[in-house]
Amino acid sequence: MxxxxxxxxxxxxxxxxxxxxxxxxxxxxxxxxxxxxxxxxxxxxxxxxxxxxxxxxxxxxxxxxxxxxxxxxxxxxxxxxxxxxxxxxxxxxxxxxxxxxxxxxxxxxxxxxxxxxxxxxxxxxxxxxxxxxxxxxxxxxxxxxxxxxxxxxxxxxxxxGRAELPKLYDDTFDFEIGRSYILREGTDITIAACGIMTYRALILADSLAKDNISCEVIDCSSIKPFDTKTLLESARKTGCVMSIEDHSRFGGLGSCVAETLAENFPVPLKIKGTDDRFGDSGDRESLFNAYGFAIEDLAETVKRLINKSKKFG
The missing domain is CATH 3.40.50.970 (Thiamin diphosphate (ThDP)-binding fold, Pyr/PP domains)
Structure with missing residues (x-):
């Protein structure tokens, strides 16, 4: 850590x-x-x-x-x-x-x-x-x-980021500008994340696997330029996308994802960021839970989005 x-x-x-x-x-x-x-x-x-x-x-x-x-x-x-x-x-x-x-x-x-x-x-x-x-x-x-x-x-x-996090890449990793990285392959939903929420997305994927939901997790560490190719390939496979970021849902990673999908391959999308509000004082996990990033809440959002995708498809 x-x-x-x-x-x-x-x-x-x-x-x-x-x-x-x-x-x-x-x-x-x-x-x-x-x-x-x-x-x-x-x-x-x-x-x-x-x-x-x-x-x-x-x-x-x-x-x-x-x-x-x-x-x-x-x-x-x-x-x-x-x-x-x-x-x-x-x-x-x-x-x-x-x-x-x-x-x-x-x-x-x-x-x-x-x-x-x-x-x-x-x-x-x-x-x-x-x-x-x-x-x-x-x-x-x-x-x-x-x-x-x-x-x-x-x-x-x-x-x-400020918080201590587990190591997601080994020491041979070569960061490329304009590239996203698939950290976990899946078939039911694409989860696009960045920063501290990338690790949280992996925890979410582990939790959903217990319900036989297969999540593809993408680390979108290059926001601009954005890797449209990797996102679109994943969206074509899974049929729905959720973005997660420790940032407002307006103008951040979710907006990059929405712009990419809207112009190239529209599928059901959920942008998970903070709503139209400022932050608050508290410990990190309490704040994440209060602002809708609890693993249980995210899991329910994924399930609803997958059901929507089935109707959409």
Whole structure:
């Protein structure tokens, strides 16, 4: 069990050796975003801008304009919300080579409550031209997403989880931008997930298997660009799709899935995200249960969707 943010910090410190132009920016959250290891190892390539995320993004754009590769790190609610204008105008407009590493997204932030639980960041970031959006699901894919972003020129938004999670990929895994990964094959329903909900989707699949329901689970860790091919192949096999994400049901992974299916292969779809409401303070599991992500509730949703699919077909 390891938190993706820990894997990000470790990978960043290692990649600093391979990328002499790598420069890390932090908005006074080094202990939380785990960039401290890089700061100790490469103090000359690290800058704490203080609690002024808008300025941090503008500084990152300036560094990129001079040929450096800035990684700007803060919480998702500040990276996508407070600094939206600077990300759009100063970074994405000119396709500057800035990697935005946003930790602490979604309800999984827990007790910090609504003001820190960003449920809109994927929707905001995927709407910006030139900006690619990644949402890895475990320690290995998080390190892989960072490596892939550094290999590819241009701006990225990487959504990095806070909570400890089981390892879903082995150490040979090679993260590919624009690709989704089938973690479990099935025939009755496609479950598309990202981030922390990928592991939850696998637990759900195990639970439904006891009722002889076969779930195909897809890790959609590349939100933009999105892997339409893998989703459509799966939907043609199963006949119905449910998306699960620790994010608003508006504008996130569910919207990617809906757009893909509507344009290419319409089938019954259920988007499971938070409804039109803010988060709340509490422990992670209590919040997930309160917001409709309890395994029992998800299982009932799957059963209803499969029945709908049979009528649809």
């Amino acid at each position: 390891k938190a993706p943010r820990d894997a990000f910090g470790e990978a960043l410190a290692l990649l600093g050796e391979d990328y002499p132009d790598l420069f890390v920016l932090c908005a006074d959250l080094a202990a939380a975003t785990k960039v401290g290891a890089f700061a100790k190892k490469f103090p000359e390539r690290y800058l704490n801008t203080g609690i002024c995320e808008q300025n941090m993004m503008s500084v990152a754009a300036g560094l990129a304009s001079e040929g450096l590769i800035p990684v700007a790190s803060t919480f998702a609610v500040f990276a996508a919300g407070r600094a939206f204008d600077q990300v759009r105008q100063s970074i994405a407009f000119d396709s500057y080579n800035v990697k935005i590493a946003a930790t602490h997204p979604g309800l999984a932030v827990g007790a910090d409550g609504a003001i820190h639980q960003c449920l809109e960041d994927i929707a905001l970031m995927r709407s910006i031209p030139n900006l690619r959006v990644l949402c890895p699901s475990d320690e290995v894919s998080t390190a892989g997403a960072l490596k892939a972003a550094l290999k590819n020129d241009g701006p990225f938004y990487i959504r990095i």
